[in-house]
Amino acid sequence: MAPPALASGTTPDFGPNVKIFDPSTPVDQINSHLASIANEPEFSSNRHAVYFKPGTYGSSAGQDDPATATGIVNTQVGYYTSIAGLGSSPDDVKINGALHAEPNQAADGTSDSLTVFYRSLANLAVNPIQRPVGADAQRARPEGIEAPHTMRWATSQASPLRRVHILGNLDLTGQYGANAFGTELADSKVDRTVISDDGTTGPAQAQYYTRDSQIGSWSGDGVNLVFSGVTGAPRTNFGAGGTTTLATTPTSRPAPFLTINSGVYEVFVPSARTTTSGANWSTASNAGVRIPVSKFYIAKPTTDTAATINAALASGKHLLLTPGVYRLNGPIKVTRANTVVLGMGYATLAPSGGAAAITIGDVPGVVVSSIMIDASSGTDVLVQVGTRGATHVGDAVNPTALSDVFVRVGGAQEGSARTMLEVNSDRVILDGCWLWRADHGAGVGWTSNTVDTGLLVNGADVTALGLFVEHTQKNQVVWNGERGTTVFYQSEMPYDPPNQESWSDGTSEGYASYKVASGVKVHDAKGLAIYTLFMPSTFAGQPVHAASAIQAPTSDAVHFQSMTTAVIYFGGGIRHVINANGGAVDASQPNSVVYGMTAAARLVAGP
Structure with missing residues (x-):
């Protein structure tokens, strides 16, 4: 009823x-x-x-x-x-x-x-x-x-x-x-x-x-x-x-927000925008849609399960996650186009038994905003957008968007995952997402909170705005999809590789933080900062290095602009900024001091 x-x-x-x-x-x-x-x-x-x-x-x-x-x-x-x-x-x-x-x-x-x-x-x-x-x-x-x-x-x-x-x-x-x-x-x-x-x-x-x-x-x-x-x-x-x-x-696609309109609580969901500038606060009908809270299932962390939430979603409800930690035994499954999932007060999904936290089906227009996710042990993918290997879907006018989605493995609890966020659908927008393999807190260690990759993009025309990915043990980002765009990227490589042998991509030292697959023909990224802080307690006097911070095909249509690497502290460093280009940063041979960092290299490339 x-x-x-x-x-x-x-x-x-x-x-x-x-x-x-x-x-x-x-x-x-x-x-x-x-x-x-x-x-x-x-x-x-x-x-x-x-x-x-x-x-x-x-x-x-x-x-x-x-x-x-x-x-x-x-x-x-x-x-x-x-x-x-x-x-x-x-x-x-x-x-x-x-x-x-x-x-x-x-x-x-x-x-x-x-x-x-x-x-x-x-x-x-x-x-x-x-x-x-x-x-x-x-x-x-x-x-x-x-x-x-x-x-x-x-x-x-x-x-x-x-x-x-x-x-x-x-x-x-x-x-x-x-x-x-x-x-x-x-x-x-x-x-x-x-x-x-x-x-x-x-x-x-x-x-x-x-x-x-x-x-x-x-x-x-x-x-x-x-x-x-x-x-x-x-x-x-x-x-x-x-x-x-x-x-x-x-x-x-700006984040949705709770509002009161003529005494009625609603969620305003902004529409997607292109080539924009300046602040736009319009809530007119051409700027987005108003959804009464009566059309949302209001979940509570003390009473709701994955089953109750998924039943509500399947019945046609949107989802409002009230503040708390949701210790679920399975993922939240979004299967209906245009579904809105909105968290309040850093609502946190903490699935058990290696389950995913949230999966989005092969449908367009899904909006997920303002949620945290804590991994348990043995997770494959924590957040999955679109089915792996399926026909990719996407809508330029009504794209799926994830804003302020904060994923962590370790820190609050023990956990591990292969990938934090996997995007298989086309035309997805990621805005303000932080994907963090914890470097302090509970369950932290090279063999404890294991994570291969923070973000894996298989879909085409995916845009990342304000992307933060840190400390994973292989590539922080792997971009397989065509025509991807990133505006602002921040990353720290893992603090804790025990030695170079344990942290090598084949014959290459370490792993590039941001990797565009060799077959990609078109990609654009602007404003990337990639740092190291390799802890001497882990590498026992033999500092580790990454061969490059960024790995990408050499092509006229693969553009990178405004890239920097730096050593924050301790030992080791990065040999090159992108592929074999850009100067080295190494703790043993600092060439500048930038905001407390012992070495920095910048590479400025035009569009």
Whole structure:
């Protein structure tokens, strides 16, 4: 029997891990709840989503001097927390205050953001008024101090900003200097300056991807800063400043989001776009489709199984995964075209017994967004799009899209897989995906959390925007499909090869991070940064090397632009950037210092 339809103005049952505020909620109550969820440990199993109904929250009285501000909404955003507005436009929800992310500070006062993961903001506007909060406010050097009209978001991977409007400056650095490895800013506006390195506090963001946005200006260089379709972006200056700027984004499908329309909860699913630039917040009928939440199956981690979820999908429902860890005994199976699977609060699929987490059939128009996946042991493929070996399907107007899909093997639990994400269908869009073989946490070791490949692409005309793939034991990415496109790629090779013999592709040293198959005739990739950090404790004094960071056919229609390699620390390195081209980086013979890295080589190639 279908559940009864919700009356207008009725809030669906999203479970205990979702909090919804309206403008009448006292600011102290809002801050108290946000503080209560701000200190989750890195591998916590708790998940949180916070939503703001349309309106204004907090006082703007202290905006010119944050030290005097009172009545502001002000919190650090912690692990596994997503905060979003419920309006049709980001400007429908205005926060006077700061929803900020700070670096980790060690006992000696040094800071870094290298593990500041898994948090997000979406669909709201912030008038930045930031002050230190909680334990940070009691430090001798609080991280949360900020200049007037400035909010900090000093994070690394899996911490996207989508559809946000910062009514001032956005600071991606630490107050006292903090290395970070970047994430994605998309479909957003920053009225003043985005600061990736202010030139005074030391190392900052090595990399960042900004897409289809509008900024006042950008301050700072990096290793790999990529802009596509960004009004106000700096000019391309990859050789000196690590910057690559594209006038437009070739194709994209922005992430879906929860909203309230005339008192009814809906999910707005944007349509695909081509050759775009600037922020587009339209929710008109020509910009996407509105799907009432009544057409979604609202899953709960404490009660739902793979069977109950798959039965709902088979009956024609879309899927809304409320926050929590779903310990399933089989994969979620999407077999119907145009199905939407949307996670809330870093909802996490953790299938047991080596099962896949999610499989998508040979159908177009599927949208999967904002989910995490933890592998168990012995998995073949964790996420599979299209059937292997089947006739590939795809629709340029209505493509399947995966956005903010974060896959990890090890770290939270023991696990292994052959491939994290396999794309067999054509015209799939991947946006902001991080595929991570864990380098710390539970079940981590060369023979424990084993993974061959992060991303395997067999389909044609597949586009990856903001792709992060790290630490797998063979090629991080293998691209077999024709006419693939990548805009921004970040990768670290595995930390822990025990010796060169154990990590060699036939007679070649190591494995290329990004491999385009020899038979591919057309491929395009721009803005690639590939690093090593080979741990001396594993290779016992005999450093390992990779022959090249990128392996691709030599063809006029295979294009690579703006590539860099670097040794972050310790020993070994990379002999070439692409094939046999580009200088070596080796820890024993540093030739430059780039954001704390002991060696770097850049190769700038035209389109």
